[in-house]
Amino acid sequence: xxxxxxxxxxxxxxKKLTGEEMTRLCAELREQIISSVSRTGGHLGASLGVVELTxxxxxxxxxxxxxxxxxxxxxxxxxxLLTGRLAGFDTLRRQGxxxxxxxxxxxxxxxxxxGHASTAISAAVGYAAARDARGDDNAVIAVVGDGxxxxxxxxxxxxxxxxxxxxxxxxxxDNKMSISPNVGAISKYLTRITSGRSYLRLEADIWDLLGKxxxxxxxxxxxxxxxxxxxxxxxxxxxxEELGFKYYGxxxxxxxxxxVSTLQAVRQVKGPILIHLITEKGKxxxxxxxxxxxxxxxxxxxxxxxxxxxxxTVPSYTDVFGDTLCGMAAADPRIHGITAAMPSxxxxxxxxxxxxxxxxxxxxxxxxxxxxxxxxxxxxxxxxVAIYSTFLQRAVDQIIHDVALQHLPVxxxxxxxxxxxxxxxxxxGVFDLTFLRMVPGMMVMAPRDEDQLRHMLATALARExxxxxxxxxxxxxxxxxxxxxxxxxxxxxxxxxxxGADACLLAVGSLVYPALAAADLLARRGFExxxxxxxxxxPLDEAVLCDVxxxxxxxxxxxxxxxxxxxGAGVLEWAAAHEEISPPHVTCVGIPxxxxxxxxxxxxxxxxxxxxxxxxxxxxxxxxxxxAGGSRAGSAS
Numbered sequence: 001x002x003x004x005x006x007x008x009x010x011x012x013x014x015k016k017l018t019g020e021e022m023t024r025l026c027a028e029l030r031e032q033i034i035s036s037v038s039r040t041g042g043h044l045g046a047s048l049g050v051v052e053l054t055x056x057x058x059x060x061x062x063x064x065x066x067x068x069x070x071x072x073x074x075x076x077x078x079x080x081l082l083t084g085r086l087a088g089f090d091t092l093r094r095q096g097x098x099x100x101x102x103x104x105x106x107x108x109x110x111x112x113x114x115g116h117a118s119t120a121i122s123a124a125v126g127y128a129a130a131r132d133a134r135g136d137d138n139a140v141i142a143v144v145g146d147g148x149x150x151x152x153x154x155x156x157x158x159x160x161x162x163x164x165x166x167x168x169x170x171x172x173x174d175n176k177m178s179i180s181p182n183v184g185a186i187s188k189y190l191t192r193i194t195s196g197r198s199y200l201r202l203e204a205d206i207w208d209l210l211g212k213x214x215x216x217x218x219x220x221x222x223x224x225x226x227x228x229x230x231x232x233x234x235x236x237x238x239x240x241e242e243l244g245f246k247y248y249g250x251x252x253x254x255x256x257x258x259x260v261s262t263l264q265a266v267r268q269v270k271g272p273i274l275i276h277l278i279t280e281k282g283k284x285x286x287x288x289x290x291x292x293x294x295x296x297x298x299x300x301x302x303x304x305x306x307x308x309x310x311x312x313t314v315p316s317y318t319d320v321f322g323d324t325l326c327g328m329a330a331a332d333p334r335i336h337g338i339t340a341a342m343p344s345x346x347x348x349x350x351x352x353x354x355x356x357x358x359x360x361x362x363x364x365x366x367x368x369x370x371x372x373x374x375x376x377x378x379x380x381x382x383x384x385v386a387i388y389s390t391f392l393q394r395a396v397d398q399i400i401h402d403v404a405l406q407h408l409p410v411x412x413x414x415x416x417x418x419x420x421x422x423x424x425x426x427x428x429g430v431f432d433l434t435f436l437r438m439v440p441g442m443m444v445m446a447p448r449d450e451d452q453l454r455h456m457l458a459t460a461l462a463r464e465x466x467x468x469x470x471x472x473x474x475x476x477x478x479x480x481x482x483x484x485x486x487x488x489x490x491x492x493x494x495x496x497x498x499x500g501a502d503a504c505l506l507a508v509g510s511l512v513y514p515a516l517a518a519a520d521l522l523a524r525r526g527f528e529x530x531x532x533x534x535x536x537x538x539p540l541d542e543a544v545l546c547d548v549x550x551x552x553x554x555x556x557x558x559x560x561x562x563x564x565x566x567x568g569a570g571v572l573e574w575a576a577a578h579e580e581i582s583p584p585h586v587t588c589v590g591i592p593x594x595x596x597x598x599x600x601x602x603x604x605x606x607x608x609x610x611x612x613x614x615x616x617x618x619x620x621x622x623x624x625x626x627x628a629g630g631s632r633a634g635s636a637s
């Protein structure tokens with residue numbers, strides 16, 4: 001792609017551009033983002049909405065000396081293109097390529113690595129405090145979407161910044177959407193700021209006046225100042241001012257000259273500052289402008305025709321969960337669904353349509369979602385908290401203190417369990433079995449397919465004496481027939497799916513079918529391997545474990561979770577408490593003790609040795625050693 005963008009080697013080059021060249025740069029940035037994302041997939045709408053802001057920030061400030069902290073990172077594609085990553089941008093989210101999120105190891109201009117919302121202000125306050133302690137004067141800017149203000153951490157940062165009184169700029173990008181339309185009192189408050197009758201009437205009157213005054217005259221400058229002064233009388237900014245911030249806005253987030261002049265002015269102002277911008281999510285791409293929710297995160301698409309809606313041939317785990325919960329909620333008025341800003345992503349959008357009073361979107365506030373569920377349970381409801389594994393990490397204290405300690409029957413539907421692919425390490429859900437298994441009284445299940453998911457949801461909802469969790473992977477199920485109503489399973493029972501004397505594979509969840517496929521491959525090499533779907537990570541089926549321990553010399557535990565503290569660790573803990581049974585050699589197979597980078601799900605599983613071929617090779621290698629004279633052992637690897 002020719003033009004202005006190809007001449008931008010770094011942010012310093014933007015400072016050399018004329019105003020007209022910066023406008024052209026914005027158009028080229030949008031075209032590059034649309035073109036690249038159409039080929040790789042990614043977060044489209046948010047990055048298109050902040051193109052002018054991104055150019056203005058790098059025009060006025062000097063990264064990396066000045067620190068620009070992006071919240072979530074959905075907005076940062078333009079920033080990546082302007083900071084030396086244009087040449088490799090077509091590798092976005094591909095294995096070994098450019099990350100879809102800001103990443104400190106990728107660029108000195110990525111000030112803070114981030115994939116979870118509402119963190120930018122706290123991180124920026126930390127940067128500002130460090131700057132003040134060393135007596136420096138660099139600027140610190142946090143760029144947050146209005147969706148981030150549905151998360152409590154953002155207010156903890158605002159509160160601390162106001163208390164410190166340090167020089168800090170928070171840019172609020174207000175497009176009234178995160179992944180789904182924003183909810184809650186804060187969203188309504190921001191809407192009141194930008195759509196109040198007095199403000200709109202003032203805007204119209206002042207702009208009408210300015211249009212009649214010669215451009216560039218002293219009278220027009222004066223009228224503009226009057227406009228800003230009068231606006232402060234009718235705009236309800238008391239929330240930010242009471243937190244200690246000087247408030248500027250709302251401003252047109254697509255007016256590049258206005259953004260540049262505003263940023264130049266406020267960098268001279270002392271203390272915490274909040275600049276409120278109004279932007280359009282998906283700006284510059286008509287399909288994204290028309291449907292910001294669909295074009296928030298996208299797969300590959302034809303940029304000239306937009307996303308084509310194709311009905312899936314096989315329902316996803318998320319869809320099956322949502323449909324099953326809807327059916328059960330229709331029969332049981334005590335059932336409530338709770339989501340943290342992702343009704344469509346978790347499958348609760350259908351419940352919201354059918355049972356709006358019993359479907360609750362609490363915003364990007366996972367900790368609140370869990371404690372809210374605890375309150376529901378205390379009053380006799382059956383709350384089901386549907387949250388992605390990576391985001392449920394943010395609510396571990398509430399799970400322990402507010403739910404488990406009180407033995408409340410809250411159900412956790414843990415979506416995206418395991419590696420999720422191109423979103424990378426900020427989004428892989430590989431710790432949930434570990435942090436859920438450690439909680440006293442928690443029942444933890446992992447279905448091998450979508451039909452078993454239905455029965456596990458019924459199992460969890462039937463429980464009255466404590467919390468339950470079922471975790472399932474991203475993507476399509478196996479296309480199984482979903483016959484009959486979902487029925488509770490006997491708690492803590494495994495299911496043997498294949499017999500074999502040479503070794504036993506104890507698998508859970510998404511690795512059950514790869515274990516069966518590996519057993520088929522091993523049979524061709526003369527090895528007969530038993531496969532057990534453990535189903536329950538907690539409590540374990542002790543009767544099955546005792547039987548396996550007595551009959552096998554080689555046992556492998558398989559899980560799509562970190563090997564530290566997960567299902568395999570639970571099996572080893574059980575074995576340590578049963579020394580009377582002669583132990584086999586146990587190999588724990590799962591996610592290595594390292595953060596996994598971004599790639600397709602298939603690539604990641606193969607790289608970690610969790611696909612069928614790799615599992616078969618590992619088991620065959622161990623069995624070959626045993627046949628060659630390996631001794632019975634009680635260790636794990």
